[in-house]
Amino acid sequence: MNSSNDSFEIAGKTYKSRLLVGSGKYKNLEETRLATEASGAEIVTVAIRRSNIGQNPDEPNLLDAIPPEKYTILPNTAGCFTADDAVRTCQLARELLDGHSLVKLEVLGDQKTLYPDVTATLEAAETLIKDGFQVMVYTTDDPLIAKRLEEMGCVAVMPLAAPIGSGLGIRNPHNIRLIVENASVPILVDAGVGTASDAAIAMELGCDGVLMNTAIAAAKDPVLMASAMRKGIEAGREAFLAGRMPKRAYASASSPLDGLST
Amino acid sequence: MVITLNGEEQNIADGATAADLVNSLELTGKRIAMEVNRTIIPRSRYEEHQLTDGDKIEIVHAIGGG
Numbered sequence: 001m002n003s004s005n006d007s008f009e010i011a012g013k014t015y016k017s018r019l020l021v022g023s024g025k026y027k028n029l030e031e032t033r034l035a036t037e038a039s040g041a042e043i044v045t046v047a048i049r050r051s052n053i054g055q056n057p058d059e060p061n062l063l064d065a066i067p068p069e070k071y072t073i074l075p076n077t078a079g080c081f082t083a084d085d086a087v088r089t090c091q092l093a094r095e096l097l098d099g100h101s102l103v104k105l106e107v108l109g110d111q112k113t114l115y116p117d118v119t120a121t122l123e124a125a126e127t128l129i130k131d132g133f134q135v136m137v138y139t140t141d142d143p144l145i146a147k148r149l150e151e152m153g154c155v156a157v158m159p160l161a162a163p164i165g166s167g168l169g170i171r172n173p174h175n176i177r178l179i180v181e182n183a184s185v186p187i188l189v190d191a192g193v194g195t196a197s198d199a200a201i202a203m204e205l206g207c208d209g210v211l212m213n214t215a216i217a218a219a220k221d222p223v224l225m226a227s228a229m230r231k232g233i234e235a236g237r238e239a240f241l242a243g244r245m246p247k248r249a250y251a252s253a254s255s256p257l258d259g260l261s262t
Numbered sequence: 263m264v265i266t267l268n269g270e271e272q273n274i275a276d277g278a279t280a281a282d283l284v285n286s287l288e289l290t291g292k293r294i295a296m297e298v299n300r301t302i303i304p305r306s307r308y309e310e311h312q313l314t315d316g317d318k319i320e321i322v323h324a325i326g327g328g
Binding site: 021022023024025026032045046047048049050051053054061062063073075076078088091092093095096097164165211212213214217 | 267268269270287289292293294295296297300302304305320321322323324325326327328
């Protein structure tokens with residue numbers, strides 16, 4: 001298989017980059033722009049918040065740094081703790097982005113862990129799908145719930161690797177693999193990746209992609225980390241496609257043992 | 263009349279439309295979305311949408327997030 005034409009599809013659109021990035025926590029919009037560019041991402045998440053009334057109307061806009069003409073903008077429902085709030089945020093995002101219906105749904109259940117509230121997530125997903133949204137859904141790494149969300153019509157299922165912003169890496173690779181094995185929509189690890197090897201591990205497990213924000217934005221050099229993540233994703237993907245060697249308990253010599261000169 | 267804009271009370275001219283409000287906030291042409299009493303007002307309808315005393319208005323935009 002040639003990895004240069006390896007691509008995947010979300011809601012009918014083809015993407016080459018399997019790295020999806022968030023746009024939060026950067027020092028300024030210039031850093032956001034540079035890191036996003038270095039990541040090679042084609043899908044970028046944004047949050048929807050109240051405009052600052054009366055404060056500097058000429059303040060630069062996030063969407064100037066990541067123009068919707070260049071990137072697929074993925075509005076999220078971060079910070080929503082009820083299904084209603086999440087649905088309302090998606091509806092505002094659709095109006096804001098001129099009818100764009102691809103959204104990242106997350107309904108959080110707890111301030112400390114930011115763990116998804118799965119029952120509220122299911123409820124919001126159902127309402128949004130009925131309302132014509134294409135829902136990429138953030139959820140726990142529970143294989144049954146992942147399948148249920150797929151069956152409801154979510155266009156991608158995004159299990160967490162570890163709590164949002166924790167950088168703890170893939171805590172339960174077995175569950176991620178189970179989810180991937182059973183899925184017929186793209187599975188993207190969302191949240192918990194800390195460094196490039198974590199991204200590679202997610203891809204080696206067969207995930208279709210990884211969504212991350214803090215791992216890049218909170219690195220000492222975010223632009224360099226964005227580039228590292230891009231390579232980690234590509235390396236992990238190629239390793240998955242290549243098919244790794246079986247693990248053995250004992251050595252197996254790499255050089256032939258015949259014809260030794262002694 | 264008094265409206266609540268993003269959680270803060272504001273005095274605006276009687277009979278103002280959504281477009282008037284957006285204009286007075288210097289947000290005309292910006293990428294925003296508006297909700298009046300929890301109903302989204304499409305940008306194409308700002309001119310005709312009459313605001314009324316006591317309206318609860320939310321104006322949002324996109325910011326960095328993951």
